[in-house]
Amino acid sequence: METSFDAIVIGSGISGGWAAKELCEQGLKTLVLERGRDIKHIKDYPTATMAPWDFKYRGDVAKEYLDQNPLISKAAGFADDTKHFFIQDKEHPYIQEKPFDWIRGYQVGGKSIIWGRACQRWSHYEFTAPERQGYGMNWPITYDEIAPWYSHVENFIGVCGNKDGIEAMPDGEFLPPFGLNCVEAHLRDKIKEAYPDRHLVDARWAQLTQAREIHLQQGRGNCQSRNLCMRGCPYGGYFSSVSSTLPWAAKTGNLTLRPDSVVDSIIYDPATRKASGVRVIDRLTKEEFVYKSKVIFVNASALNSVLILLNSRSTHFPDGLGNRHDLLGRYVGFHNYRASTSADMPGFQDKYYYGRNPTEPILANYRNLGEQKMDFVGGYTIFTGAYRSKNHNIEGVRFGHDLKDHLSQPGGWKVYMYMQGETIPKAGNHVRLSDLEKDQWGIPLLITSVDYDYNDDLMVKDFIQESQDMLLSAGCTHIKSRDNRQAPGLDIHEMGGCRMGKSEKDSMLNKWNQIHHCKNVYVTDGACMTSTGNQSPSILYMALTARAAKHAVGEIKSGHL
């Protein structure tokens, strides 16, 4: 196999897939290094078309597997039909100095196979709020700079939604929305009556409601409303790297994909002041290889990218690549998903809905837009939905035809809301390498030291009060809220550790996602996030990656890299 390339991409998930697509399309011979096994679209979705009765335990995971995997089995969507796309605990240890549930999916496609697909844009509020409200620093880029790249990504992956004209959640290039069901529409109207500045809108989701030519060219078709996405979708109805960006990159003839390749570190050459390549350990044989390239994209998912950079130690950078000011591994943030509220909605008994909607309506952030008005900083997005529950009214009907008939009647309407809150990036919330313990490939274990703070508690309190009030104003009954106090990490939106900024004194990366002190290394996954905002982050990683790839190609062509 070749050992020299124009570009190397570390990781083949959401952001790595985008780096591969853009770099290959622009003519760079690109090597994608992925630590996990290979996954091919359709062929490697073993459960995609299985019926509930095809599963040994009808969908439940065997107790033995659960006992062996107490951490990963907490993840949203982990079940018997999806568990093969999540890691197993004992193979990938790390050290929790403070409780932190680090959820990972190690395979070609990474977590793009099992992600939730919510795709809202950040607003200009989120890019500027940290500095305005004094809880962080501004991003080195503005919303206007990234907006065309959001469009670029949305057009390619396909995002459904409605143009709602909300400043806190800008519109994008949308395919038709899924639509609200009758109770969701009722909620929207009642909330608007009681709170004119609150907008409950259609889901903005990476789901093909009406495939366009560009999606058909990817071999993808319309979503069939099965809501079995996390098994992998044979229709390509939702976006993942394996259904979209990676095969697209392969079609250019410029892609080399090497699965089972655990990247150990990046090699720095002090003579050129650039990285010369990466050191890789074969996952299965444990053999070591070195691959060289002009440019390196680090897309191993936030904390793994930081781990690789921390482990890239040299005489020049003893504390990790480009880490001159003890910033690498610091300012780790996440999303606060602790609280949810559920309720019954009386009435609407003669109404139902068609299909299994794989999306959720969104209530855009309404807190601290512009000025800080609350006793906490930052804001939160709310995901919501309404559905008909199971009919439990089977009293007196014990067996046979009657029982089946009763069970197939829908029960009453249920409504839920849950929060996705911004957290404050703090130097103290950090990850670092263990000096003592290593994994089976000889790579130091990551230590996570990340926690909530008082701001998060205040935000949870506000969400609980407001969600209850909104549901009450819509006529709901039996309203119940819960703060589950889950550990950070379970949100699966870990961010930061190698943040972008205007100055090398307080950031690791410049406005193009290049390491200030090693310009041919670009970090474009969640590690680069200057703050966490309150919107789902992955589409921003994709937009930043596409923008950075264009920059890298320009730098190579002009001889700077």
Ligand SMILES: Cc1cc2nc3c(=O)[nH]c(=O)nc-3n(C[C@H](O)[C@H](O)[C@H](O)COP(=O)(O)OP(=O)(O)OC[C@H]3O[C@@H](n4cnc5c(N)ncnc54)[C@H](O)[C@@H]3O)c2cc1C
């Ligand atoms: C259940 C669930 C629901 C989610 N819902 C949403 C949502 O609705 N909206 C949203 O925006 N986000 C969502 N996310 C988060 C989203 O999946 C991540 O933000 C996104 O996948 C991050 O992209 P990435 O490229 O950084 O990482 P990944 O997609 O995880 O890809 C990283 C890849 O790098 C590989 N890798 C790691 N270390 C190494 C190494 N040393 N060498 C080589 N390869 C390596 C991994 O195996 C992996 O394939 C969800 C995640 C989950 C699991």
Ligand code: SF4
């Ligand atoms: S809901 Fe749509 S995207 Fe999800 S599995 Fe079904 S067809 Fe595929």
